[in-house]
Amino acid sequence: xxxxxxxxxxxxxxxxxxxxxxxxxxxxxxxxxxxxxxxxxxxxxxxxxxxxxxxxxxxxxxxxxxxxxxxxxxxxxxxxxxxxxxxxxxxxxxxxxxxxxxxxxxxxxxxxxxxxxxxxxxxxxxxxxxxxxxxxxxxxxxxxxxxxxxxxxxxxxxxxxxxxxxxxxxxxxxxxxxxxxxxxxxxxxxxxxxxxxxxxxxxxxxxxxxxxxxxxxxxxxxxxxxxxxxxxxxxxxxxxxxxxxxxxxxxxxxxxxxxxxxxxxxxxxxxxxxxxxxxxxxxxxxxxxxxxxxxxxxxxxxxxxxxxxxxxxxxxxxxxxxxxxxxxxxxxxxxxxxxxxxxxxxxxxxxxxxxxxxxxxxxxxxxxxxxxxxxxxxxxxxxxxxxxxxxxxxxxxxxxxxxxxxxxxxxxxxxxxxxxxxxxxxxxxxxxxxxxxxxxxxxxxxxxxxxxxxxxxxxxxxxxxxxxxxxxxxxxxxxxxxxxxxxxxxxxxxxxxxxxxxxxxxxxxxxxxxxxxxxxxxx
Amino acid sequence: xxxxxxxxxxxxxxxxxxxxxxxxxxxxxxxxxxxxxxxxxxxxxxxxxxxxxxxxxxxxxxxxxxxxxxxxxxxxxxxxxxxxxxxxxxxxxxxxxxxxx
Numbered sequence: 001x002x003x004x005x006x007x008x009x010x011x012x013x014x015x016x017x018x019x020x021x022x023x024x025x026x027x028x029x030x031x032x033x034x035x036x037x038x039x040x041x042x043x044x045x046x047x048x049x050x051x052x053x054x055x056x057x058x059x060x061x062x063x064x065x066x067x068x069x070x071x072x073x074x075x076x077x078x079x080x081x082x083x084x085x086x087x088x089x090x091x092x093x094x095x096x097x098x099x100x101x102x103x104x105x106x107x108x109x110x111x112x113x114x115x116x117x118x119x120x121x122x123x124x125x126x127x128x129x130x131x132x133x134x135x136x137x138x139x140x141x142x143x144x145x146x147x148x149x150x151x152x153x154x155x156x157x158x159x160x161x162x163x164x165x166x167x168x169x170x171x172x173x174x175x176x177x178x179x180x181x182x183x184x185x186x187x188x189x190x191x192x193x194x195x196x197x198x199x200x201x202x203x204x205x206x207x208x209x210x211x212x213x214x215x216x217x218x219x220x221x222x223x224x225x226x227x228x229x230x231x232x233x234x235x236x237x238x239x240x241x242x243x244x245x246x247x248x249x250x251x252x253x254x255x256x257x258x259x260x261x262x263x264x265x266x267x268x269x270x271x272x273x274x275x276x277x278x279x280x281x282x283x284x285x286x287x288x289x290x291x292x293x294x295x296x297x298x299x300x301x302x303x304x305x306x307x308x309x310x311x312x313x314x315x316x317x318x319x320x321x322x323x324x325x326x327x328x329x330x331x332x333x334x335x336x337x338x339x340x341x342x343x344x345x346x347x348x349x350x351x352x353x354x355x356x357x358x359x360x361x362x363x364x365x366x367x368x369x370x371x372x373x374x375x376x377x378x379x380x381x382x383x384x385x386x387x388x389x390x391x392x393x394x395x396x397x398x399x400x401x402x403x404x405x406x407x408x409x410x411x412x413x414x415x416x417x418x419x420x421x422x423x424x425x426x427x428x429x430x431x432x433x434x435x436x437x438x439x440x441x442x443x444x445x446x447x448x449x450x451x452x453x454x455x456x457x458x459x460x461x462x463x464x465x466x467x468x469x470x471x472x473x474x475x476x477x478x479x480x481x482x483x484x485x486x487x488x489x490x491x492x493x494x495x496x497x498x499x500x501x502x503x504x505x506x507x508x509x510x511x512x513x514x515x516x517x518x519x520x521x522x523x
Numbered sequence: 524x525x526x527x528x529x530x531x532x533x534x535x536x537x538x539x540x541x542x543x544x545x546x547x548x549x550x551x552x553x554x555x556x557x558x559x560x561x562x563x564x565x566x567x568x569x570x571x572x573x574x575x576x577x578x579x580x581x582x583x584x585x586x587x588x589x590x591x592x593x594x595x596x597x598x599x600x601x602x603x604x605x606x607x608x609x610x611x612x613x614x615x616x617x618x619x620x621x622x623x624x
Contacts, residue, residue, distance in 0.1 A: 143585060150592045157599055164603075167610040171619050174550070174603045181557055181596050182544065188564045188589060189537065196530075196571030201581065 006071035008062060009085045009138060011055040012095065016131035019048030020124045027120035042110040045123035049103035049130070056099055056134075060092045064514075070140060084202055086140030090362075090518040093511070094137040094271050097366060098264045101373050102130040104490035105256035108377055111486045112256060112384060122162060129155035129260065133268045142191045142201040145272070149187070153180055153236070156265055160253045172245075172252035179245040183235025187272075190228030194280070197225075203279050214285040222281075226288045229276050230295070237269030239329060240299040243322050247306075250318035251389065255380025258314060262321040263373035267365050270325065274332055278520055283354075284344070289337025293446050296333050300326025300453040308460055312389050313379045316464065317372065323457055324368045324415065330450055331361020331430040335520065338437060353436050358516035360429025363508065367414065367423045367498070374411035374494035378404050381483040381491070382468075386476040391464070396473030400480040403488050405469050407495035412465045414498040416458035422502035425509070427454060529570030536563035550604045550614040554597060561593040 023041055030040030063069060068088035106126060113119060128151055135148025157180070161173025195201050198209030213222070235242040246266070250258045277288060300323045307319035334357035342350040381404045382397055383389050398405025414421035417428075427450075434447035473480070482488065501508050540563055543556030565586045572582020604614055611618050 143581075143588075146585075147588060147592070150596075154592075154595055154599060157596075161603060161606070164606045170603055170606045170610060174600070174607060174619070177596070177600050177603065178544065178553060178557065181600075182541070182560065185537075185557075185560050185564050189567060192564060192568040192571050192585075195568070195582070195585075199579075201585070 005062070006069055008055075008059050009069055009071045009087050012052045012059065012099065012134055013131055013138070015052040015055055016048060016099075016127050016134065019045065019051070020127035020131065023048075023124045023127065024120045039110060041120050041123050042106070045106045045127060046103065046110070048127055049099060049106055052130070052134075053096070053099045053103055056092065056096050059087065060089075060096060063087060063089050063092050068518075072140075083143055084140030085138045085144060086203070087138050088518045089511075090271075090275070090515050091137040093362070093515045094267065094365075095134045097267070097369050098130055098133040098137070101260060101263045101369060102126065104373065104377075104493060105260050108259075108380070108487055108490045109254075109256045111484045112380060113254060116163065116254075118162075122159070125155045125159050125162075126257075126260070129159065129265070133264060136268050137271060140203055142194070142203075142206075145276075146184075146188060146191060149268075149272070150184060152265065152268060153184060156180075156257075156261060159257045160249045160261070162254060162257070169252040172248040176245040176249040179242070180235055183232050183242065185232075186228055186235075187232030190225055190232060193225055193228065203276075206280050207282070210280060211282055211285070214282065218286055222286070223288075226277070226281060226286065226291070230273065230288070230291065233269050233273040233276070234295070235269070236266060237273055237329070238266050238299075238322050238325055239295050240302045240322070240326075243299070243303070246322060247315055247318045250321070250376075251312055251314035255314075255376055255383065258318075258380070259373040259376035262318065262376055263369040266321065266325060267369060270328055270332075270365065273329075274519055277332075277336070283336045283339035283520070285340070287337075287340040289333050289335070289340050290442065292329055292333035293337055293442065296326050296330035297446055297449045298326075299323070299329065301449060304453050304456045304460075307457070311391055313382070313391050313394060313464075314376065314389050316391070316460070317375050317379060320415070320457060320461075321368070321372055323453060324364070324372070326453070327427065327430060327450060328361045328364050328368070330446055331357045331364060331433070334430065334434050334443060334446070335361070335516075337443065338433075339520075341440075342437060349437070353433050354520060355513065355516050356429055356436070357433035358519055359509070359512035360426050360433060362515050362519065363429060363512045364423075364426035366508070367426050367501075370494050370497050371411045371415045371423060374407060374491060374498070375415070377487075377491050377494070378408040378411065381487055382480075384487070385480040385483055388476060391467060393475060394477055395467050395471040396469075397477040397480050398469035399473055400477065401482050404483055404491060407491045409465045409469055410495045410498060412461040414502065416461040417454055418458075420499075420502050422498045422505065422508075424502065425505045526570045526573055529566060529573070533563045533567035533570060536560075536566065539563075548616050550607060550616055550619075551601070553616065554600045554604070557600070558593065558597060561589065561596075565589050565593075 026044045027041045030037035071085045073083045132148045132152030139145035157177045161169045163169045198206045238246040303319050303322035310316040335354040338350045338353045414423040417424045434443045540556045540559030547553050568586045572579035
C-alpha cells in the first residue's frame, strides 16, 4: 500500500503535468491583461521546471540516503504485481538530467522563440516531454513505461514539427513520427510477448519468471525478446540501422528542442534499453553483450564517417550525437559481455570490470547531455544572429560572439575528450574497462574501434572549432553580435559544468558507481 | 489452441502493416499501415492475456490504452499530412525527398 514517503515519487510528475495543464490558462489570462501576453508563459514554464527540479532534488536526497522508493497502485487486485513506480538512484539521476536540461532549454527559449506564435503550446509540449521522460525513468512496470514513453514520443514529434509553416520541420517530423512509432510498436509487441510468457508486466516479477525459465538453460527463443527490445528502444536511442530519423529531425527542430532531443530524449532510449535488458534478463545467464558491442561498433563508425561529409552545423552535431550513443552503448555492451562471459570464471573481476564500464557509460550520458546540449544551444545562437547553419558561411563567427564561441569550443573539447574536461574521464573509464580483461579478442577489437573513432571525431571537432573560432569572419558572420543575455546564460552554465566536473570528477565518479550498481543490480 | 491462432494472426497482421508502411507512396496509406500494426499489437496483447476465465483485466486495460495512444499518434500524423499537402501540393511520399533519406 501507499505510505507517506512513497507519495514523494509522484511530486515531480505532478508538478510538470500540472504546470503543463495550467500553461494555456495562464497564457489566455495574460492575453487579457496585455496584448500578446508578454513573457507570462515563459516565466511560468521556467518556474514549473524549477519547482520540478527542486522536488527531484528532495527525492534524490531521500533515495541516496535511504535506498529505492517504490509506490504500488493496486486498484484492481487480481492483477499480479500491480502498477508500480519504482525509483532508485539510476532513475533519479536520469530524471535530474532530463529536468535540468529542460529548465535550461526553457530559459533559452524565452528569447529564441520570441518571434513564434502558439508559445503556450510550445511550453506545454516541452513540459509534457520532460514529464514523459521522468515517467519512463520512474516506471517500475511496462504499463507505466509504455504510457510515459508515448507521452514523450508524441510531445517530441509535435515539437520537431513545431514550425509547421516551413517544409523542413514537417517533412522531418513525419519521418520521425513514422520511424519512432514503429519502434514503439515493436517495444509494445515485445512487452506483450513478455506478458504472455510470465503473466505480468512488473519488472521484478518478470525477472523472477525469466530466471526460473533460464535455470534449465536459456531457450534460444528468448533472444527473440532481446531482439525486440534492442530494435524498439534502438530507434529512439538511434543505434545505427535505426538512426536515419535523427539527422533530419535534429536540424529541423528549433534549437532548444534539438538540444533536448540530442541531450536527453535519445538518452531516454538508452535508459529504456539498459533498464529493460539489465533488469529483466540476468546478464550472467543471457549473452546479449556481444550483440550490443557489435551494434555499438557499427554505430560509432558509420556516424563518424558520415559526419565528415556534413556542411550544416546542426547536421554535423546530430551525427556526432549518434557516434556518442555508440560510445555509451559500447560501455553497456562491455558490462553485459564481461558479466555473461567471465562471471562463472571469476565473479569478482567480472563485477569490477562491469561496474567500471557501466559507470563510464553512465558518466558519458551526463557528459554528452551537457556537452551536446551546449553545442546545440550555441549553434542556435549562431543561427539566431546570422540566419544560417552553413559552416562555410559561419566561419569566424566565434570571434564576433566571444562568449558563445568560447563555450562552443569548450563543448567541442569536452566531447573530443581533451584531458581537463569532463568528456575525458568517461571515455577513459570505458576504454580502461575494455582493456582490463587480458586476452579477450572481442573487447580489444571494440576498444580499438572506439579509440580510432575518438581520434576521428576529435579531428573533426578541432576542424569545426578552427573554422568557427579562428578564421577571419566574412559576410553575415562579420556582422554578427553577441546573442542576448538570457540565451547566453544557459550556455555559460553548461560550459561551467563541464569544466567543473572535469577538474573535480571525484564526487561524480562516486555517484556514478552507485548509479552503475543500481543499473546492474536489478531491484 | 485458440491463442496460438491469434498469435499467428497478429504476427501476420504486423508484417502486413509493416509492408504497407514501407512500400506505399501515399502518406495516408502509410499511416493506415501504422494503424494496422497497432491493431496487430493490440490483438497480440489480448491473445496473450486470454485464459480460462476470459481475458485478464490487465491485458484489457493495456489494449485500451494502446488504442487511445494509437489514435493520438494517427491524429498528429494526419495533421502533418495536411501541412505537407500545403507545402508540396501532394501527399506522394516520393515528393518528400528534399531531406536526404
